[in-house]
Structures are given as structure tokens and as C-alpha cells.
Amino acid sequence: MGVTKEQVESSLKAKLNPSHLEVVDTSGGCGASFVVEIVSEQFEGKRLLERHRMVNAALEEEMKQIHALSIKKTVTPEQWKQQQESNQSNAAA
């Protein structure tokens, strides 16, 4: 019994209202391991630790069955835009 990518996405969408969200199931099918990238306005003014706590709290139910949750990115829409732009300029250079 595991958690689906869709369950993780819908909980995160409902609680953090992300402008960008990427959930990857890295469990190989058993639903116990996920990688999350999330962009949300609610992260504004919050430290990294607090942002991760918000993601953990949003997935409280799912965490009972998830073995490994890797939170790769918790950024604000503004930070996300800057990162996208710098990636593009790196690619162009």
C-alpha cells in the first residue's frame, strides 16, 4: 500500500496553492518515495526550514506511508523566475 503521485500532487495543490509543482515518484512503483519541486507564494518571507516544514505538514497523512520524501526546491514565484532566467542565460552562454 503506497501513495500515488496524484495524491501527493493534490494535497500539495490544496494546501500550498503552488504556481509550479513537480512531483516525481522515485520508488519504482511502490509509492513510498518521491521527489518534490514546488513554487508557492506562501513561501515568501519563510526560511528554508520553515518551507520544508510546510511541505511536510501538507503531506502529513501521506508521510505515514512515504518512506523517503526529497524536497528539492521550495521557492517563491519570484525566486523561480530568477532561477529560470539564469538557467536560460547559462544555456545561451
Next chain:
Amino acid sequence: MSCAKPLTLQLRLQSRTVTSFHSVVGRVTVTTSTLSVPQPSPLVFSHKLHFQPIFKRASTTIRCSSALTPQLKSTLDKVIASNKIVLFMKGSKDFPQCGFSNTVVQILKSLNVPFETVNVLENDMLRQGLKEYSSWPTFPQLYIEGEFFGGCDITVEAYQKGELQELLEKVMLC
């Protein structure tokens, strides 16, 4: 439902012809113990219900109560207060038993700082209690100067940005 204490239940009946009441519903035995007929209000029965749980699961009782006992909390307080850097991890410093724990061990080793590790796989009470203590669902958990710093992702990110090095330099000077 598992319940150690008998429950008292009051039934209100409109009919006034019933003089005694006894029924068995599944594993629940209902016996009328008192009967009062306050006129003109409806009949009031007082019952004592004794629930016999059909399944007794050890895990149910563990989940109901907190794993973080006061004793465990004060032990953790002491461990964290008496070491500048403590890593609660799966496995040991020299033999990590989880990739995420290993990552943090390697980062700390590369920074040449002394750190204590506690293997949470050795004690399930400790493992569950720590999740509550730190309000953090997974391991490893890194404490620096008595404060929860983060899990694997946060430590990696801070290391990549150079923030972890900066913090540890400060901590080691004190």
C-alpha cells in the same frame, strides 16, 4: 473501538410500558441498572455498557499514546545541549545504513568538524519520539548548537550555498 472504562449511556424512550430491558448487540452487553419514571417526562434508562474489543492490536495503543515520554524528552534535551553538532541518523558514522544519512555524514566529515551521531535504528521508541521532538517526519535530523537545522535536503542545500560552512565555522569558534 477499544475502551477500558465502562460507558454510561442514557436512553430516552417514549413508551411507558417497558419495565425491564436487556439486550445483546454483537459483543456489547446492555443491562438496565436504573429505571426512573419522572412524570410527565419521558422514561429515562441508565445503562452501563461494557465493550469487549474483538481485536486487540498492540500498534493501536502505541499510536494512541505519544512516543515522546518526558524521560525521552529530557534525555534528548541533554544530548543536544551537550554536543555542538548531533546527527540522528540511520546507522552509524562509519556504517550509515541509509543513503540520505550517508550524504549528511559525508558533508560533515568533509568539513572537518567533530560531530556526534545517534543511531535511530537501534531503538524504535527513540525513532518515533524524535519525529515528534523535532516535528520532522524523516531521518537524518541534524542539530547544530541545540537547534534543529534540518534534514538531508536542507543540509545539502546549505552546504552547496556555503551557508553550512559559515555557520559551523562560527559554532566551532565559540
